[in-house]
Each structure stands twice: as structure tokens, then as C-alpha cells.
Amino acid sequence: MSLPLFQRFALAEIAPTRWKNGGGNTREIAVWPAGAGMDDFVWRLSVADIGQDGPFSAFPGIDRQIVLLEGAGVTLRADDASFSHRLEHIGEPFAFSGDTSLQATLIDGVTRDFNVMTRRGHCRARVEVFRQGFAPGAGGHAVCLLAVSGAWQAQDAGPLLQAGEGALYGAAEPASTPSFEPVGDAALCLCVTLETEPGQ
Structure with missing residues (x-):
């Protein structure tokens, strides 16, 4: 699964x-x-x-x-x-x-x-906060993004996330999670990378 x-x-x-x-x-x-x-x-x-x-x-x-x-x-x-x-x-x-x-x-x-x-012992999470453009780390089980303020545009005309919107990526491939850039001032985005142990 x-x-x-x-x-x-x-x-x-x-x-x-x-x-x-x-x-x-x-x-x-x-x-x-x-x-x-x-x-x-x-x-x-x-x-x-x-x-x-x-x-x-x-x-x-x-x-x-x-x-x-x-x-x-x-x-x-x-x-x-x-x-x-x-x-x-x-x-x-x-x-x-x-x-x-x-x-x-x-x-x-x-x-x-x-x-x-x-x-504990089954999964680890890394929580990062971005105010400038960023590329989520690859290779995890999942990556979750949440636009806290401002708007965030994915590369190559991907999704535009407004404040209160987010995206969950199954990170099976490094290329599956695009980089994001802020649109306007005072933008803030949370990025959670979830790493599970084998078999989880």
C-alpha cells in the first residue's frame, strides 16, 4: 500500500x-x-x-x-x-x-x-518553516505542505497554494515533489517530511 x-x-x-x-x-x-x-x-x-x-x-x-x-x-x-x-x-x-x-x-x-x-520506532518527522523558495527533501514516505500565509506557486505551473491550503505528496520518486516559490510578501509555508521504517 x-x-x-x-x-x-x-x-x-x-x-x-x-x-x-x-x-x-x-x-x-x-x-x-x-x-x-x-x-x-x-x-x-x-x-x-x-x-x-x-x-x-x-x-x-x-x-x-x-x-x-x-x-x-x-x-x-x-x-x-x-x-x-x-x-x-x-x-x-x-x-x-x-x-x-x-x-x-x-x-x-x-x-x-x-x-x-x-x-516512535516506526516513523520520524522533520518539520521545517520556509519564507523563501524551497525544494522539499526527496526520498521520504510522504511530504506535507501547508501554506500558513501568503500564496505559494509550484514549479512548472503546478498547484498554487493559498493560505489555509496544502498538498500531500507520496514521495516515492525524488521528482514527485516540486519546488515552491512565494507569491507576494509575508509568505510562510510549513513542510513536513515523514520517514517511515521499512514495512510501515
Whole structure:
């Protein structure tokens, strides 16, 4: 089983799933294997809207990365006191272990965050932020792009990604993921490269 070579998405077109505690919602961009649940995914990409202070559940065996997309940010405090981090700069990734539960405290109102979850020993993720033209790394299992601000044009008249839009590439061939250039000022794009272990 392999990923399609190209899938386009828009956050506005992904139906949100409300959290059980009512404190926010999640839009799942992609998960591998397709259709996997929270107990058996290899990797998962999503965007969350956090509307109020509250807990983040523990996910033992999962490595996590979070990037602020909109809002003033959130303070994340591990229940085991292993870290306390203010996520307040848009586009700056923060990596942490899912082994411990967290408390999330909003800094000043609702935030939107990009989330990467990978199963330890099965997959690794590299999260990069670009403000200038870039070419995603080749050879991974998948590459996900998300235009955070501005617009991004793929080479050779490929897709134009507006803010809130993205693309998922199955990176089976180096040439399958084109380079991208910003269109206009203040453009910012996230690039996630996912590397899976053989057999995943």
C-alpha cells in the first residue's frame, strides 16, 4: 500500500471533530495507514482550534510536534514537570514526547495549531518553516505542505497554494515533489517530511 502521488486539501473543507471536553476541535489532514485510529496509526497530521484552557491527553510511544498557526499562543505544561513551554511565535515548531499528559493555558484567546504525531520506532518527522523558495527533501514516505500565509506557486505551473491550503505528496520518486516559490510578501509555508521504517 502506498500514498497517492498528490493530494490537495483546504482546511476550510475538512469537517472539524469536537473534543470530548468541549474545549476545541480537530481537523484531520491525513493519517497512515489510511483509516487508522489513535491506537494504531504510524503518523497523523492535523490542525486543532483550542478554545479554552484544558488538558492534552497522553499518547505513550508517540512523538509530537506542534506549530502555532493563528492566535497569541498557548502555554504547555507537562504534568510530570518535565517542561513548560510558551508556544507564541507563529511558524515555530516545538517537539515533545506524548508520553506525559499536559495542561494547555491560552495566552490571549483562541489559537489554531498544526500537529504532527509519529509512532516512535516506526516513523520520524522533520518539520521545517520556509519564507523563501524551497525544494522539499526527496526520498521520504510522504511530504506535507501547508501554506500558513501568503500564496505559494509550484514549479512548472503546478498547484498554487493559498493560505489555509496544502498538498500531500507520496514521495516515492525524488521528482514527485516540486519546488515552491512565494507569491507576494509575508509568505510562510510549513513542510513536513515523514520517514517511515521499512514495512510501515
